[in-house]
Amino acid sequence: MYSGEKKTIFYVLVLYLSSTVLLITTLFSGYYLYEKERLWQEERELLSRYASELEVALSKLHESNEDTLVYPRNTAFRSAIYDSDKKLIFSTIESLIDIQGADFFTKNKNTYLITPLSPHYLGAAFLVIQTESKPLGILRDILYIALFIIAVVIITSYFLVNIILRPLRENIKMLDNFIKDTTHELNTPITAILANIETIDADGCDPKTLKKLKRIDIASKSISNLYQDLAYLLLNHQTSTQNQELNLSEIARERVNYFLDMAQIKRLRFALEIQEGVRFFADKNKIERLLDNILSNAIKYAKRDTTIQLFLDEHSLIIEDEGKGMSKEELERVFVRYSRFDKSQGGFGIGYNIVKSIVDEYGISIAINSQIDIGTKVELRW
Amino acid sequence: MVKFLTLLTLFFLHLSAQSDFDKNCMSCHGDDFKFYIIMKKYTLKYSSATSIKKAMFAYLKNPTLEASILPPEYKTKFGIKEKSDLNDETLKQMIDIYYDKYNLASKLK
Known part of the structure; x- marks a missing residue:
């Protein structure tokens, strides 16, 4: 793995994963909200049906001439009736409800529907229907699916990055080999030049030639220095x-x-x-x-x-x-x-x-x- | 002793009010087996105790066809009731007794 390759893989993975996670989150949140809304509507419809049933039962009871009126009870739901002053008339619900008008809400794992009633059978101006809230129950499934997808994305993206980087790796390897070969080839001529310059008798040269020789010596040392660096880098692990x-x-x-x-x-x-x-x-x-x-x-x-x-x-x-x-x-x-x-x-x-x-x-x-x-x-x- | 005297006074007041109710209301409606139906009609229309009592008082003080809660055929047959000659305080007391005796909420079990 060449220097920076880890970083490239990391960046690509982060970018790819974050965009995938964002997409999954958006899709799954949308699905979750849709399901929640659907369940909400279902519960509302069910409670409305219960309210209609209770209204019919109350109307019958209102017409009764018995001395005692038995409030209609149902195992599927609990209910309460309030007068127009929002005062409780009768209730099978354990807690008191704050009547603010027509409403549909969830509180303490119970769902409530408040509907206005007219005519006011038994004096009831408001009907309250209560049932246990149905749990949505899809959050865990969504989470498992999301985790599975993310795991698949991580694995595929790792292979994808490797496929993308393969040509780059091959090019770098080729370049490394080229520099290595060139470095090997440079060694002999540089050594020859430097050795020969050292053996030249400076006293026998005229000042102009001496100056030229000095320049050749400096240039050779520069190349030699470069050679030493390249050799150190490329052959370091072999020496x-x-x-x-x-x-x-x-x-x-x-x-x-x-x-x-x-x-x-x-x-x-x-x-x-x-x-x-x-x-x-x-x-x-x-x-x-x-x-x-x-x-x-x-x-x-x-x-x-x-x-x-x-x-x-x-x-x-x-x-x-x-x-x-x-x-x-x-x-x-x-x-x-x-x-x-x-x-x-x-x-x-x-x-x-x-x-x-x-x-x-x-x-x-x-x-x-x-x-x-x-x-x-x-x-x-x- | 004070408590006993208070309870005794309240008891006699109740007896007196009950006797006033018998005299003022039941003298005419006593043999009316549908007297409680009026309460049903008022309950159906006015819902709460306050609203029912208020509507009854207003009607008895000034009975009109529009304010009557009876069905049209009853109105045609019996017409509207005569205006009550009871003073406001007594009339309210009579209405309270009528409500306590016939209201539907107290019958619910």
Whole structure:
């Protein structure tokens, strides 16, 4: 899985899932509300029918000449009658109802229908019918179906994302292989050029040729540096790490010397404050990569005729330049591979990515402070 | 003692009112087996005790064909009732006794 692929899968899943969940929620809420309304209407119709039945029974009772009038009772519902002053006349309902006019409502798991009555049989101006509310009972089913659909969507979307990403993965793999092959091919010519330049007798050359040779040397070192970075990135997992006790002070001086010619082109000065005999247990190649990348970046972005400061003691290494600096947004992305902020300068944007992987490997903390047009300060502490 | 005297007074007042009801109402309606039907008619139209009593009082003070709750054939046959010559207080008392005796709500079980 290449860097960012997890993020892509995550974003696609979130987007796909959230839209699906939204759709499911809308559909199921609509269905639930429709069913609720349907049940509501059914109950209302049933209670209206009970009210009509009660009205007929009351009218018969009103005409009765018996001394005692037996209020009509029904096992299917309970009822009450209220006069025009909303005063209770008779009730089989346990609680008193607040009559506000015609109404249909649910309270304490009971459904009530209040209907006005005219003529007022037995003095009843309002009939109240009460039944136990029917539970809708579809919420759990809806929830199970929704969860099942979401689970299916998660699985299918995962496969879908993988299918979509496959061509991208293949392209990246192809690119990686191409860079790997190219890197291998670069090794021999670069080594040959650098070895030959070193063997040339400078005293036997005229100043013009010497100047040209210096330029070739600088260019070769730049390519060599790039080669080392690419090799580190692409072959890192294939090379074994050989950690050993290093003299960091010596290596720091050596790397500064290595870049001296390059720095001279921009008339840069090095101010070194290196404590002698600083030891560090690590792989030499990796420490050189670490220093080379910080130094080459400092040289690349430093303003002409300025000073690059290098401070080294037992627990810290600080390299500070007076360059163009980086913005807050650029600083946030400085360790991301292939992040390039100045296209006019060479490079692939892999320098600080390598730095980060090395400092992480050796438990070194890194802090980069940068201000636009003032410079950048890289602090390593261990 | 006071309580006893109060209850005794109320009892005699009730007896007196009952006797007034017999004299003022039952003297004419006593052998009317359909006397309670009037209550049914009023209940059917006016529903609550307050409304029924108010409508009865208004009709007895000023009986009109429009205000009568009797069916048209009764009105044609018997005409409308004569205006009551009872004072307001006595008439209201008689109506209260009539309501208490014949109202339908109290018959419900």
